[in-house]
Amino acid sequence: MSDISGDAIAGLVRDIAGRAQGAARRLAMLPTGVKNDALLRMAAALDSEAGALTEINARDVERAQANGQSAALVDRLRLTPKRISDMARGLREIAALPDPVGEVTRMWKRPNGLDIGTMRVPLGVIAFIYESRPNVTADAAGLCLKSGNAVILRGGSEAIQSNLALGELLSKAIIAAGLPGDALQMVPITDRRAIFEVLKLDAFVDLVVARGGEEFIRAVVEQSRIPVIRHDKGLCHTYIDEETDLAMATEVAFNAKVQRPSVCNAMETLLVHQRVADAFLPAFCDQLKAAGVEVRGCMETRRVVPWALEASDADWDAEYLDLILAIRVVATLDEALDHIAHHSSRLSESIITTNYQHARRFVHEVDAAAVFVNASTRFTDGNEFGFGAELGISTQKLHARGPMGLESLTSLKYVVYGDGQIRA
Amino acid sequence: MSDISGDAIAGLVRDIAGRAQGAARRLAMLPTGVKNDALLRMAAALDSEAGALTEINARDVERAQANGQSAALVDRLRLTPKRISDMARGLREIAALPDPVGEVTRMWKRPNGLDIGTMRVPLGVIAFIYESRPNVTADAAGLCLKSGNAVILRGGSEAIQSNLALGELLSKAIIAAGLPGDALQMVPITDRRAIFEVLKLDAFVDLVVARGGEEFIRAVVEQSRIPVIRHDKGLCHTYIDEETDLAMATEVAFNAKVQRPSVCNAMETLLVHQRVADAFLPAFCDQLKAAGVEVRGCMETRRVVPWALEASDADWDAEYLDLILAIRVVATLDEALDHIAHHSSRLSESIITTNYQHARRFVHEVDAAAVFVNASTRFTDGNEFGFGAELGISTQKLHARGPMGLESLTSLKYVVYGDGQIRA
Numbered sequence: 001m002s003d004i005s006g007d008a009i010a011g012l013v014r015d016i017a018g019r020a021q022g023a024a025r026r027l028a029m030l031p032t033g034v035k036n037d038a039l040l041r042m043a044a045a046l047d048s049e050a051g052a053l054t055e056i057n058a059r060d061v062e063r064a065q066a067n068g069q070s071a072a073l074v075d076r077l078r079l080t081p082k083r084i085s086d087m088a089r090g091l092r093e094i095a096a097l098p099d100p101v102g103e104v105t106r107m108w109k110r111p112n113g114l115d116i117g118t119m120r121v122p123l124g125v126i127a128f129i130y131e132s133r134p135n136v137t138a139d140a141a142g143l144c145l146k147s148g149n150a151v152i153l154r155g156g157s158e159a160i161q162s163n164l165a166l167g168e169l170l171s172k173a174i175i176a177a178g179l180p181g182d183a184l185q186m187v188p189i190t191d192r193r194a195i196f197e198v199l200k201l202d203a204f205v206d207l208v209v210a211r212g213g214e215e216f217i218r219a220v221v222e223q224s225r226i227p228v229i230r231h232d233k234g235l236c237h238t239y240i241d242e243e244t245d246l247a248m249a250t251e252v253a254f255n256a257k258v259q260r261p262s263v264c265n266a267m268e269t270l271l272v273h274q275r276v277a278d279a280f281l282p283a284f285c286d287q288l289k290a291a292g293v294e295v296r297g298c299m300e301t302r303r304v305v306p307w308a309l310e311a312s313d314a315d316w317d318a319e320y321l322d323l324i325l326a327i328r329v330v331a332t333l334d335e336a337l338d339h340i341a342h343h344s345s346r347l348s349e350s351i352i353t354t355n356y357q358h359a360r361r362f363v364h365e366v367d368a369a370a371v372f373v374n375a376s377t378r379f380t381d382g383n384e385f386g387f388g389a390e391l392g393i394s395t396q397k398l399h400a401r402g403p404m405g406l407e408s409l410t411s412l413k414y415v416v417y418g419d420g421q422i423r424a
Numbered sequence: 425m426s427d428i429s430g431d432a433i434a435g436l437v438r439d440i441a442g443r444a445q446g447a448a449r450r451l452a453m454l455p456t457g458v459k460n461d462a463l464l465r466m467a468a469a470l471d472s473e474a475g476a477l478t479e480i481n482a483r484d485v486e487r488a489q490a491n492g493q494s495a496a497l498v499d500r501l502r503l504t505p506k507r508i509s510d511m512a513r514g515l516r517e518i519a520a521l522p523d524p525v526g527e528v529t530r531m532w533k534r535p536n537g538l539d540i541g542t543m544r545v546p547l548g549v550i551a552f553i554y555e556s557r558p559n560v561t562a563d564a565a566g567l568c569l570k571s572g573n574a575v576i577l578r579g580g581s582e583a584i585q586s587n588l589a590l591g592e593l594l595s596k597a598i599i600a601a602g603l604p605g606d607a608l609q610m611v612p613i614t615d616r617r618a619i620f621e622v623l624k625l626d627a628f629v630d631l632v633v634a635r636g637g638e639e640f641i642r643a644v645v646e647q648s649r650i651p652v653i654r655h656d657k658g659l660c661h662t663y664i665d666e667e668t669d670l671a672m673a674t675e676v677a678f679n680a681k682v683q684r685p686s687v688c689n690a691m692e693t694l695l696v697h698q699r700v701a702d703a704f705l706p707a708f709c710d711q712l713k714a715a716g717v718e719v720r721g722c723m724e725t726r727r728v729v730p731w732a733l734e735a736s737d738a739d740w741d742a743e744y745l746d747l748i749l750a751i752r753v754v755a756t757l758d759e760a761l762d763h764i765a766h767h768s769s770r771l772s773e774s775i776i777t778t779n780y781q782h783a784r785r786f787v788h789e790v791d792a793a794a795v796f797v798n799a800s801t802r803f804t805d806g807n808e809f810g811f812g813a814e815l816g817i818s819t820q821k822l823h824a825r826g827p828m829g830l831e832s833l834t835s836l837k838y839v840v841y842g843d844g845q846i847r848a
Contacts, residue, residue, distance in 0.1 A: 025765070029789065102788065108810065114799055116809055121791065123821055202645075206821055221626075225646055227822045248844035255846035341449070363839050364526070365453065367545065375538055375842030384847070385540055385838070386532065397547055397630055397835035398651045399823035411821035414809070415787050418799030420672040422679035423808070 004191060012189070013197040016152055017204035019182035020125045024150040027183050028122045032099040038177035039095035039142055043088040045173040046138065050084040053169070057134065057162040064158050072262060076133045077158055087138035093388045094142040100406045101148045104415070115417040120410040122148030124206035127198050128391065129220065131212050132156035137166045139389040141184050145174065147409035150183045152198065152205070157190035164188060199224040209404070211392045229400055229408075231392035234264025235319045235345040236377040239336045239362070240280055241353035242273035248374060249276075249352040250284050255376040256350065258291050262321050264393060265348040265380040269316060269326045271336045274300065277329045281305050285327075293323045300329035316343045333358055337365050344368060347395055347402075348380040369394065369402035428615055436613070437621040440576055441628035443606035444549045448574040451607050452546045456523040459570055462601035463519035467512040469597040470562065474508040477593070481558065481586040488556075488582050496686060500557045501582055511562035517812045518566040524830045525572045528839065539841040544834040546572030548630035551622050552815065553644065555636050556580035561590045563813040565608050569598065571833040574607045576622065576629070581614035588612060623648040633828070635816045653824055655816035658688025659743045659769040660801040663760045663786070664704055665777035666697035672798060673700075673776040674708050679800040680774065682715050686745050688817060689772040689804040693740060693750045695760045698724065701753045705729050709751075717747045724753035740767045757782055761789050768792060771819055771826075772804035793818065793826035 046053070057079040064074050100120045107117035126149045128140045137153060144151035155163040167186030175181045187194050199208065202225040210220045211231040221228050238256050240249045256267035272280060277300060285295050285305045295301075296315050297308035308327070315326040316339070330336045340349055350372035351362040359373045370380040380402060382390025387405025394400045400408035470477070481503040488498050524544045531541035550573045552564045561577060568575035579587040591610030599605045611618050623632065626649040634644045635655040645652050662680050664673045680691035696704060701724060709719050709729045719725075720739050721732035732751070739750040740763070754760045764773055774796035775786040783797045794804040804826060806814025811829025818824045824832035 025791075028791070110808070110810055114803065114808075119787075222649055227651060227820075245844070252844055252846055259847050359841075363543075367449075367452070368837060370838040370840060372840045373842060375840055375845040376847050378847040379538065379840065379845065380838070384534070386534055396651075401835050402838050411825050413792060414794040414804070414826050416794060416796045416799055416803065417783075418797060418803075420669070420676055421799040421803065422676055423683050423800050423802040 004189065006193060009189065009191060009193050010197045013187065013194055014201060014204075016185050016187065017125065017198065017201045020150040020152055020185060021204045023180035023182035024122070024124045026180050027145070027150055028101070028124075028148045030148065030179070032101075034178055035099065035146055035148070036095040038145060038174045038179050039091045041173040041177050042138065042142065042170050043091040043095075045169045046084055046088040046091070049169055050081050053084055053162070053165055054079055054081065056165045060134075060159055060161045069158065073132055073158065076131075077162075079134055079162060083135050087135050090139050090389050091142045094139075094146050094406075097146065097388045097406060099146065100410050105412075112421050113419060114421055117415045118412045119415050120407070121413050123409060123411050125150045125152065125204060126409065127152045127154065127205045127208045127226070129154045129195055129198075129208065129210045129212070130156065130392075132158045134159045134162040134166060136211075137163055138170065140391055141170050143389055143391050143406060143409060145179070145183060147406045149409055152185050152187060154187040154195060154198065160190050195220070196223055199226060202226045209391055227399070229392070229394050229398075229404070230396055231264075232395055233319055233345045234266070234347045234395070235268050235317070235343060236265060236348040236350075237269045237271055237340050237344060238267050238350045238352065238377060239271040239340070240273060240276060241333065241351055241355060241358050242275040243355040243358065244273075244276060244280075244352050245354055246276065246280055249280060250287065252350070252352055252374065252376050253284065254287060254291075256378055257288065257293060257325050258323070259376070259378055261323050263378075264395075265378050266321070267325070267350075267377050268318065268320055269328065269343065271339055272301075272327065272329050273333070273336070274329050274331050277301070278304055281327070288325060291323070293325055295325055295327060297327040298329055301327045319345070333361065337362070340366055345395060347393065348372070348377040350375060350377050428613060430617060433613065433615060433617050434621045437611065437618055438625060438628075440609050440611065441549065441622065441625045444574040444576055444609060445628045447604035447606035448546070448548045450604050451569070451574055452525070452548075452572045454572065454603070456525075458602055459523065459572070460519040462569060462598045462603050463515045463566055465597040465601050466562065466566065466594050467515040467519075469593050470508055470512040470515070473593055474505050477508055477586070477589055478503055478505065480589045484558075484583050484585045493582065497556055497582065500555075501586075503558055503586060507559050511559050514563050514813050515566045518570050518830075521570065521812045521830060523570065524834050529836075536845050537843060538845055541839045542836045543839050544831070545837050547833060547835050549574045549576065549628055550833065551576040551578065551629045551632045551650070553578045553619055553622075553632065553634045553636070554580065554816075556582045558583045558586040558590060560635075561587055562594065564815055565594050567813055567815050567830060567833060569603070569607060571830045573833055576609050576611060578611040578619060578622065584614050619644070620647050623650060626650045633815055651823070653816070653818050653822075653828070654820055655688075656819055657743055657769045658690070658771045658819070659692050659741070659767060660689060660772040660774075661693045661695055661764050661768060662691050662774045662776065662801060663695040663754075663764070664697060664700060665757065665775055665779060665782050666699040667779040667782065668700060668704075668776050669778055670700065670704055673704060674711065676774070676776055676798065676800050677708065678711060678715075680802055681712065681717060681749050682747070683800070683802055685747050687802075688819075689802050690745070691749070691774075691801050692742065692744055693752065693763075693767065695763055696725075696751065696753050697757070697760070698753050698755050701725070702728050705751070712749060715747070717749055719749055719751060721751040722753055725751045743769070757785065761786070764790055769819060771817065772796070772801040774799060774801045
């Protein structure tokens with residue numbers, strides 16, 4: 001598609017964004033029932049067109065295989081009947097959630113009699129840039145529409161046929177429900193210049209949410225005139241405290257590493273207090289080995305687990321996204337906290353302890369989107385937190401942090417009721 | 425100061441930011457009492473050094489006058505004993521506010537037994553770029569420190585001597601209270617390149633808050649790799665509904681225009697329903713005229729107020745910040761809502777009405793940081809909202825909107841308490 005001129009791309013993208021902005025003002029005022037009807041129609045369309053979607057998706061899959069893409073990428077790309085019905089179920093779950101728009105989260109009275117409240121309102125137009133998984137498309141569309149926002153979707157180029165088919169099907173469903181069709185638009189070209197044109201349109205687009213590799217996201221943030229919420233790196237730790245339940249530590253740490261190693265909230269580094277290293281590490285590492293996990297340890301780890309590979313300094317900063325675990329034995333809780341402060345990506349951190357003060361210190365002192373006591377780092381997730389779905393997991397502190405559900409797609413306005421008050 | 429090399433400026437700014445980041449981790453953990461002690465010491469230092477401060481400030485004032493700066497700028501620049509004691513009082517008020525850090529705003533239980541809560545945490549390092557008023561310096565320092573953030577201050581070049589003196593005095597006070605001195609730093613040079621160097625330091629600075637003219641803020645947003653919250657333009661409307669209390673309408677609209685016309689929340693355009701134009705406008709405009717306000721009206725306004733000047737299309741988009749008012753008569757509430765949607769800067773909008781449904785429509789349909797019923801647009805202000813002080817008034821939707829108090833300077837983290845939960 002690189003034969004399209006830059007001007008043509010800019011014009012196309014600007015047209016999409018302008019129409020999205022027009023739709024956003026109407027969307028912001030829609031009653032909850034109308035939005036929910038649209039979501040249910042979207043779900044029904046997915047169910048009834050599942051066969052056609054899998055056929056179209058097969059073309060993307062074939063092309064990816066022909067291009068020699070990795071098995072992992074091809075797997076993420078594939079739409080199975082099960083995945084399509086999961087998308088439909090996700091939309092029905094979003095329909096069942098309370099509408100965040102118009103919620104007054106609190107209201108207070110001032111000494112002069114003014115009643116001041118904070119009301120949730122939509123952001124306006126959201127541009128969502130994501131990778132090859134086409135099933136994210138339905139979640140993103142559902143969350144944006146329910147929160148009263150127009151959305152411009154730009155999925156991975158590998159999934160272009162699947163995403164265009166999904167976009168058409170979902171657009172028809174929202175039009176049938178009486179929503180403006182421009183509320184949900186797909187950027188129809190795979191040329192990367194289209195992304196960078198979107199990033200210039202701060203007069204039309206209120207927020208960019210970008211999911212992808214660290215390097216790509218950095219380029220997006222640097223080029224964008226629009227605020228960007230990024231979902232990039234996850235380098236998560238589990239710390240086994242000196243006072244701990246060894247069976248729980250084994251189960252939780254194993255889950256954090258092995259249950260789904262390719263995702264951002266999987267554990268990459270295990271920290272173990274020296275007082276429990278002998279009791280904990282040998283059996284735990286045997287279990288890892290049996291599950292195919294490569295263990296890379298510090299010197300003290302290798303004293304108790306001689307077969308472990310030697311960890312280098314680079315391992316403490318490595319996001320493996322794979323069946324590899326770095327293990328470091330620490331002398332104190334402070335040493336663990338320091339290690340986390342220096343190496344964590346500040347996404348998902350966990351302590352396994354039976355000591356009240358240690359749990360309390362960990363919760364207060366670790367700076368991360370989610371801090372766990374006695375639970376797997378894998379729980380940092382919109383569904384697991386009860387948000388129904390997520391647009392991504394924000395790895396930054398501004399506006400939204402952690403799993404992004406409906407509320408993170410809203411802003412607020414102050415609503416103020418008076419009886420003629422003036423300022424002195 | 426333009427004889428400093430770009431490299432020297434970059435090095436200086438980077439050193440400031442690096443030290444601020446070091447201080448931020450300590451600040452985040454400080455007990456409330458220690459932070460409040462620092463705020464009270466800052467207030468006491470302002471009181472005891474008021475004489476020296478006014479003397480140093482006189483040099484800035486003299487230089488500004490010699491440079492032919494406007495009387496308005498010179499007035500904003502001036503530190504009087506009253507203004508200094510107001511700064512001290514502001515700091516004491518911030519000390520009296522609840523500490524936002526560590527507040528768990530809600531907590532819920534998941535079906536698997538996990539307790540998930542949202543805890544307020546500091547952002548880290550805030551860079552605050554503002555204009556010539558040195559009294560903003562104390563408010564900004566107080567709000568940032570109370571919310572556990574390190575702050576880098578960069579005031580207007582006209583106020584450089586005053587700001588450096590303030591910075592030194594406040595730094596000494598916080599060091600005496602046991603806070604790291606690097607938690608509060610002033611950029612000591614007036615060269616504008618220093619601002620643009622700060623904007624590159626996304627590895628050290630978490631948020632930029634920028635107050636100033638529209639064009640300057642636009643340059644800041646375009647250059648910044650760090651999220652920017654802007655406080656720029658205010659084009660505010662008051663709408664006099666067809667069903668209204670004319671005495672209240674007169675008093676509130678007059679206040680919105682005249683009480684302090686140079687600020688962003690002053691009214692710039694008055695919209696009047698045609699059914700009350702004859703009864704309302706002649707007497708109201710006479711009152712404006714007596715207060716020295718220039719009136720520019722639409723054709724219908726000039727029918728009832730023949731001496732009014734003719735408004736051009738440009739007037740509906742003009743932020744006068746002066747004793748000038750544009751007046752337009754509208755046929756319906758819808759026409760008023762459309763006018764506001766097209767011309768408002770979305771900061772502060774007010775309806776004066778006795779009709780319940782009209783009030784309700786206005787509150788829901790107007791997209792602005794603050795929407796008022798029967799009160800002056802001038803109330804969009806941190807103090808008036810009960811926040812003690814404000815860092816600025818955000819004119820955007822992301823992260824913070826409207827007056828920025830302590831809460832807007834925090835992020836959140838999810839704190840999750842479990843009993844060994846793992847993901848299936």
